[in-house]
Amino acid sequence: MKIFLNEYIHPTAVEKLKDYAEIVTDFKNVEEIDAIILRTTNVSREIIEKASNLKVIGKHGVGYDTIDINAAKEYGVKVVYTPKSNVQSVAELIVALMTNVARNTSIAFEKVKKSEVKMVAPKEMVGVELQRKTLGLVGMGNIALAATDILKNGYRMDVVGYDPFVSEERYQQLGIKKYESLEEMLGEADFINISVPLTESTRNMIDLEKLKCCKPNAIIVNTARGGVINEEDLYFALKTGVIRAAASDVFIQEPPTAENPLTQLENFVATPHLGACTEEAMIRMGMTVVDEVLAVLKGEEPQYLVV
Template identity: 45%
Template sequence: MVVYLSEYIYPKAAELLRQQATVVDTFENIEEIDAIIVRGASVTAEMMDRAKKLKVIAKHGIGCNSIDVEAAKQRGIQVIYTPTANADSVAELTVALFLLLQRRLYEANEGCRAGRFTSIAPRDFLGTEILGKTFGQIGMGNIAQRIAHIMNKGFGVKVLGYDPFINAEESARRGFEKVDSIEELLERSDMVNINVPLVPSTEHMISREMFDHFKPGAVFVNAARGAVIDEDALYDALVSGKLKAAACDTFVDEPPTGENKLLSLPNFSATPHIGGNTYEALEKAGMEVVTETLRVLNGEKPIHPVHL
């Protein structure tokens, strides 16, 4: 078996793969490749047509927007992913970002480094408690459920959820009070988070018009995919005061640089897509993506196939 792998994965997972397959890091002889494992790299229909032996495309992570899943389905190629491996890590980062925003930790750190403070507990530098506030969650998948649990059990927040594919009964089982529209969720929430895959129907889901519905003083976090929000509209909302603050771990162009005007704002915090970047998540995702790839190559059914 020949498996393509060019990006870093957990070393023991890479070792396991090399014990059972020939691993290549180029597409020079793509016609010989049986499986492709990717983290951020793209897999196109044209590549699939050249890879005559290709049986499986494995995503190390959750978002499969870099893979032409429809083309794979048409060609009988199995696409798999690791939807739960990094869920705890992404959830923990998301909660940390809400704490950062509500307590203005980024500004506090920068102010200390620049020597701007002349006293402790400056009276003009107040934060906001999370305790007892309302938290709005767009999407109710694995990561969203973990975030909701931490926010509710740890901080006593009221948890609202929007997901058109989940009914009220199932929403309650997952820990959410279901709302019927994003607009309603935004208007009722002090904190808003989004966890949805990037597909045509979710691109710019948080559009310019949606920013008119945010509750005054609300904060917003996006650790899903950059294009699920309109970054230009987010910038304008932060400048105008429609939003108190925001944090993003994902961007349209990654990693973010000084060319992204959001990074010029004091009420915005950026991180370079590190939601799943922990020792524990990399171990779980790496071992799962390798064992699942080998499972498919050996003619077995995968545990986590990607469905359109």
């Protein structure tokens, strides 16, 4: 068997893969490939059509928006992913980014490196506490709830949420106040977490109109997908004081560079899609995606099937 893999996954997972198949790193002989494992590689309809021997595509991660799911379904190619492997790592990054922005950590360090700080605890770096603030959830999947567990128990935050796919019973079970309106929920929150997939219905979900619904002191964190927040609108909102600050681990163009205007703002923190970038998560994701792909190739039923 031949399995395409040209991105880093944990060496332990690679070694397991090598015991069962030959690893190829390009699509030159795509018709010979039995499986594809990817992190960010785009698997288009054209590739799927040409890969006549393709049986399964494995996504090393949660979001599978770089895979043409309709084409995979049409050609009988199974798609598997690793929905639980990076939950804790992304949740911890959400908390880290909220704390970073609230306490001006990154900008303070940059100013220290440039010898621009002339006194201790300068007034322009006065931050805010997370304790007893209101956390607003846009999307209530596994990652959002894992972050909520940390923030609710560690900082005693009140939690409100907007997710039309979650039942009233589930809200009550979690102790989260339900909002039918995204706009109303945004207006209630001090810290806002974005955890929704990028789809046609969520693209530019948070635009200037929605940002104007937020409190002026609101802090927004996005570790989901670039494009859920309109970047131009977010820049305007941060530049003009519509909201206090924001942080994002995801962008329309990745990795982010200094050419992105957001990176020039002192009330914005950027990270290059580090959500799942921990040793523990990399092991879990690598082993899970390899196990799932091999299960399909062996004629077994995978645990995490998309289509």
